[in-house]
Amino acid sequence: MLVIASVLAGAACGKRSALPPRDGAVSPDTNGAVGGNDAGVSDGDGADAGIGPGAACTPEAGARVPPAPLRRLSSFAYANTVRDVLGLSLPANALPPAGDPWDDGAVPLTALTDAFHGIAHDFALGSTKDAASADAFTRCDAGALGEATCAQRFIAAFIPRLFRRPLDGDDAADFAAVFAKGRDLGGSYASGVRAVIEVALQSPELLYMIEFGEALAPPQAGLGRPRPHEMATRLSYLLWGSAPDDALTEAAAQDRLRTKDQIAAQARRLLADPRAHDVTRDFYTRLLRIGDLEDRRSISLATARSAAEETTRFVDHVVWTEGGDLGTLLAAPFTFADESLAQLYGIPGVTGAGFERVSLPAQQRRGLLTQVSTLASRSLTSVDVTHPSERGALIFEQFLCGDLTQTPSAEQHTKPARNAGETPRDWLARVTAPAMCRSCHQAIDPLGVAFEHYGYYGVWRDTDGGLALDARGTIAGIDTAGSFDGALQLIDRLASSRDVRTCHVRKWMETAYGRPVVAADVCSQAELEQGFASSGGNIRDLLLGLTQTEAFLYRPAP
């Protein structure tokens, strides 16, 4: 049923999914409609409905308390936040690249801490160069009103904005002390303000999504929900990757983020804002692992930039201008190209650096997986050969939700040289023959071999330096399993697969909720899957749906 389990049947290639099976556990008639109030957080008179046995999803409500581990802002969300709250534009490389924000092991926390410190220091210094700029930043005339008054007002205005919550008990006193110390060390009002800014910008309340939650009324065992401003933060980071705006903050202050309808209405408003496009760009950049395009040695910097632009325009267009479905992302017969990409794709008639919509050669390309950005080799060493395993791993992990984290270490991944006259396909078959290799490679390699007609940076080829190409293979373990000859047939199988849609929902859930999907999410996941299927795989509807699930609306009781 779940893709991974069957793809990896009997294999030692990584952990099985922690997800419960969908069959049996969940009724096909799950209340999947998004935006309705019938399974809502509130019954309308202030009492909470909570997770009840009335819902069609059968596991005990108590087993469905969604976890809410502490989330750190991703580098993407941090950059958006300081942009929207402080008007500060960070250069692209201001923060070290980070993995999934909940995966501490993958995040270079030391480098992040240094970067946060540096950014805070520079911004605070730049905002308080002299008395005039400090007055301007604090919007207070310290000379006329007195430093203490201005500092107090500034703290009361600045801290809630940055921390995305009302000032709490100790904040005023704590930051007054920070102001006093900075005033002391630097000898001016400006230096006191500078200290407040610098400390606030490194505070956990900015860098993390802090939730305490509140109990439901009447209380329900173990189940709570985010406080109103915490809900506003959940919404804005899910749909904008940034802090709440004034309207959302206002809605939280007036307790208008209580019902599913109220939340859906705000979600629709946020989705209508271009900032939502940032979220889909970021998601697909990470899904396709193309954030490092400019560092790839297989393509020139100019090509890397064009290829990144192509994918951005394509995703924006499909998701936000067209119907916006996953099938089109995977199998669209068109793309956006400038002259250099059009040449690479063999499309005549495009000139100059401007991008235009073009039809792809029907026998050669369709959708995201045949764009240069996803095809260009990631290898740092042998750049001029294709790496089918790498291409297959991308599909396996990102579109089939397979798990390769338990693979042999890098040093066990020896790469014996290719013999003369040996195709990558034959080379792979030879060097991955040992059983310890087969368990993973038999799952990922056929998916990559399908793309052998694309050279190491994605240009179409009929032969591999004179050697015949064989791009035939079989994909097993999914609902659209079967054989294929070449990438286009494989893409057809992926684009029409329910299991691929299921995986896509899971990837979006992980991003939206900032944590891995767990057993307690069974009903949320079922609801999203059904909504996604009935909308024809619509990404915008999925984004809205993500704000309507138990996983989003609830959390453990405080």
Next chain:
Amino acid sequence: MKPAAKLRLTRRSVLKGAGGIAIALPWLEAMTRRRPAQAAAPPNAPKRFLAVYTPGGTVPEKWTPTGSETDFTLSPILAPLEAVKSHLLVLSGLHLKCGDQSVFNVEQLQGGMMGWLTGQVQSGSGNFVKGPSIDQVLAPGLSRGKPFPSLQMAVRWGTGRAHGQLHPLDCGAFEGAAPFSPIPPRLDPVATWKTLFNDIARPATERAWDASILDAVDRRYAKLAQRLGAADRQRLEAHLERIRELERRVAATAGGRACAPPPLIDTSDYNPKAGLNSADDGSITDLATDAAIPKVGKLMMDMTVMALACDLTAVGLLQWSDSEAKYTCPWLDLSQTHYFYENGGGYRPAELERIYTWYSSQHAYLLQQLAGVDVGGRSLLDETVVFFGTELQHPATHAKKNMPFLLAGGGLRTGRWVKAAADTPHNNLLVSLLNLFGDPRTTFGDARCCTGPLPNLV
């Protein structure tokens, strides 16, 4: 295939080091209490340990001195060390047994590379050894309270099959606790300089400012963490630990007048990640980077010396390249790789002698720098044990007997040429080096390669 794995490793090693500070010294103290006679470090016990690696052994007949233990003449290769001869203990005759492919089923370069500081026997091709290196055993105690438990740097590293990554071919330091992961060296001289010296190089008023800000940030994390559940608190405390590292770096005071960050020279022609581009056979060369090896090496030596002088750490490992040695030496007018002269293009002792002699001149520079730093009536060298080593004896045969080792510095009776008894395993030296610092153990590394301490060092 999975770059994330490398990050994990890096971070884990940092964490281990930081956490180790708190736990490991009580161990030393516990030893002291239990076995005072053996553990009491001599009053002039050294306070710092530095290991320096050069690849590919030596040209034996041009390395071995002549004369007697106390009255000896340096060989052609060692001649550049004449000026620091009184600080030297030339040590010949040891057998790098744990890495010897004729004794154990180990890879020829990898076994020696990884065995050099660990005394461990590689178990199976492609594997890392499973034991700590002596620098990491010493680090927690010697570096207690210092911002960096230890400091690993490498010049032109990961040159061949390692492709610029951690690999049994290129790593010398292994963590002090299980799983004894190899520690990636710092490769980028500019980034390293900034990490080490940015804070020190700034005026005291700015450092006081940073200390005050970080102190306030620290308190916010600590306070909030108290209000969170266990798992969330742990995450926040992990972040807090990073902030405290930053605080320690800011607070690291220049150790008196001796601490002066070295000038940060222009190294823009040097690609610290050149190893990433390397070919298995060394056929891909990076001439610009190779030409910059001398100045980058000097900068790394200067940084190492000042990291010790500034009390940023007490333990270091400096690696010149790695056991594959697939770099060229344009400054010596040698256009092929070091590996080519070793055996890739047939054994070429004349060219090799020039390379090893140059390395001796680098050692001499390093020792002179250490000797030139006054740390209160004594020189930094007087308080530091420096161990120069390599992974094999003969570049072409990969023989591992009669290793060309050099010791220098405090706590040793220097100015001598000590000839170890034939076939003495080099693990015995590792034991004795630990003993110099008050560690009382009598064996280290793989028991098959250790017969006890090495006599006649102090």
